[in-house]
Amino acid sequence: MISAVFVDRPRLAIVIAFVITIAGALALMQIPVAQFPDIVPPQVTVSAVFPGASAEVVESSVAQPLEAQVVGVDKMLYMKSTSGNDGSYTLTVSFALGTDPDINTVNVNNRVQSALAQLPTEVQAQGLTVQKKSSAVLQFIVLYSKSGDQDPLFITNYAIINVLDAISRTPGVGQASLFAKLNYSMRIWFDTQRLTSLNLAPSDVIAAIRAQSVQAPVGRIGARPISNDQQFQFNVQTQGRLTTSKQFGDIVLRANPDGSVLRIRDVARVEIGAQNMDSESRIDGNPGVPMGIYLAPGANAVTTAKAVQATLARLSERFPPGLTYLVQYDSTTFVSDTIKEVMKTLGEAFVLVVIVVFLFLGNLRATVIPAVAVPVSLIGAFAVLLALGYSANTVSLLAMVLAIGIVVDDAIVVVENVERVMEEEPELSPADATK
DSSP states (O other): HHHHHHHOHHHEEEEEHHHHHHHHHHHHHHHHOSSSSSOOOOOOOOOOOOTOOOHHHHHIIHHHHHHHHHHTOOEEEEEEEEEOTTTTEEEEEEEETTTOHHHHHHHHHHHHHHHHGSSHHHHHHOOOOOEEEEOOOOEEEEEEESOOOHHHHHHHHIIIIIIHHHHHHHTEEEEEEEEEEEOOOEEEOOOHHHHHTTTTHHHHHHHHHHSSOOOOOOOESSSSSSTOOOOOOOOOOOOOOOHHHHHHTTEEEEEEESOOEGGGGGOOOOEEEESSSSEEETTEEEEEEEEEEEOOOOOOOOHHHHHHHHHHHHHHHSSSEEEEEEEEHHHHHHHHHHHHHHHHHHHHHHHHHHHHOOOOHHHHHHHHHHHHHHHHHHHHHHHHHTTOOOOBBBHHHHHHHHHHHHHHHEEEEEEHHHHHHHOOOOTSSSSHHHH
């Protein structure tokens, strides 16, 4: 029997116990910490926008071609989609547990590219987004103007330029995204009565903008083939795309017979504003933009949350006056409190077990055996959890609390049996009585 080997070689048993303890201690520093086990299938989302379309139009012209191509992608479990009356479309594809999210994203993207030619040109112009989705919400952070001097449009773009990328690069962060974000755009508000009286349609204005706001490669002057007397070569540069509201307002719609020209500013109001104004976020009445931070697979939630807080603290030193942030939700608060309570319970259970064993056995030396067995088995369990790919979560930690009783019961049974044998046969040594 295996037990006989360790009884005859106590030093070997001690060395193995030390190795198990050290391995468990090292695993404890590397094992992922999360609130719950990783049981949610990895997901990939496909997002598209059909400006001005209803949910029915989005479903027939965008959803059907995309889903016909994506269905059946490798390792897929199921998928669901949402078509909105604002022209938005979102497809969520769920995959089998254990699959690589990056490979899943590549596979879905390949299917999406196959369906791209079947989509309306307006959807293609807006672009499709294919990205992996993390279901493990780590934190929700709100950037807001404490003084009210900054509007949501400014806060959104400041976050995109200065905050979002830094948070996304933080070790352990799988994804960081803004909600109710407002991107800068050039907004042109038509005077419909003026357009009608001039026999114009919105499509005429759109065509003029596309024709006159372009980035055209003009070429070079003095490039070969040319005579050898040419000594200089110049790249011709043009203005390129228009950038200001005045430039857009000066776009010519048509030339009149009397020599005058009709410009966009004559039939519309041009201003810089938000691309989409359907949503707006406020906190305590002040304008703000919420940011969702998601945990990467296998990452330590507590360590990642601390790293995010350190990144935000560093970035906040360069925030404009009045702009600040608030951690609205932090999942690691519950995790940290749970771990503290579980560790407290482990300690209490260990002390109670030692006291009960001593009271019933009445022998201090016999009490030491289960007292040593419990820490070795519990600490060593973390090495097994890490090797199997598990995380230290509320379920696994509570299971370890229950395991204390099993470990102690086995140790007590062995100790009591050895004592019984030694009482019945006093001539036997402890080693012989254990066999």
